[in-house]
Amino acid sequence: MSTQRFDIRHAPAPRESFRLLYISKSKFGGDWNSTTHTHSCTELFYCLSGEGQFYLSGQLFPVKPDDLVIVNPQVEHTELSLNASPLEYIVLGVDKMEFLFNRADTSYAIFNCRENRERMVTLLHMLLAEADRSLDGCETVCQDLLEVLLIWVVRCTTLSLQLEEAPRTENRECAEVKRYLDANFREDVSLDLLAEIAHLNKYYLAHTFQREYGISPITYLNRRRIEESKHMLGNTSYSLAQISELMGFSSPSYFSQCFRKAEGMTPNEYRRQTRQGKRPAPTKRHEV
Known part of the structure; x- marks a missing residue:
């Protein structure tokens, strides 16, 4: 053996x-x-x-x-x-x-x-x-x-x-899309357009953006629009139709739907509460 x-x-x-x-x-x-x-x-x-x-x-x-x-x-x-x-x-x-x-x-x-x-x-x-x-x-x-x-x-x-974990850095394509949304939220924006800007498949972009920021690109876009519309509701006399058009929403009804989902009330209710002093009028957001 x-x-x-x-x-x-x-x-x-x-x-x-x-x-x-x-x-x-x-x-x-x-x-x-x-x-x-x-x-x-x-x-x-x-x-x-x-x-x-x-x-x-x-x-x-x-x-x-x-x-x-x-x-x-x-x-x-x-x-x-x-x-x-x-x-x-x-x-x-x-x-x-x-x-x-x-x-x-x-x-x-x-x-x-x-x-x-x-x-x-x-x-x-x-x-x-x-x-x-x-x-x-x-x-x-x-x-x-x-x-x-x-x-x-x-x-x-x-x-x-x-093997040491490297510090997490912001995804470059997602950061580019986020900057574009902040600068162009009033424009007609679609997921296909954002994917073209980032040179990514739109489904991959949506998944990566969600993972990066905890929110989808289109939801981020609508929230950005809602924040600006709150300023206009509290500080101007523009009608809902005018605000909807200025903020890039496809229709006043879609604007009201998105606003209610985000704020828990209609745009008119928000405007009324602001004018009655029940909530402070929002200040305009400035990007740095």
Whole structure:
């Protein structure tokens, strides 16, 4: 009998604070709408097949099978595929972790992992299967597999990990949309227009804006209009129809509906209470 024994002389490192947020497998089709965007987490893309390009911080980089694309938080990016050879990849979103690259001013990188394809693809498909089944202990298994995967990424590259949580920064696209709404709330504004301004899919924009500010873009727009209308109700003699038109509402009835929902009373009731001294007349809001 032949035996090989290996003693583990060191205690395992403490469990890390980073966490797998999501994992998905995608293949480009004719209906793919590629738009640039950012995330508050780190993303890792493993290209399984096909060819395409990655747009990263204003530059285009070709990608091919077994390329690993690493994108740190708040890096503007998107994926582009060649129609003749549709790009297929698995992507992971990891929270509370960033990669440290050789250059301090770099927030993304692309590595080819062909020599380690079998190991990498096996781990990724195990992660996908575990997340898909969602059995008891799924979160623990996914975390274990993620840590093994990241160890292999570090071993196969010249990278290291930064596990301290970086200070949260405001999403750039959401901040741009918010500034636009503050400056143009009297205009005819739609979610499609805001998505065009931010260069984002409108559903992704609505989700990200809600996560960033706790309110949808259109609800924020209406609240902004309501605040200005309160000033006009308390300090001018404009009719409801005039105020509705000046504030960009589609009709006086929609204005009244939004006002009642926000303030718990009709615009006329608000005006009457203000004039009777039951509530102070609001001052005009100034943007800094």
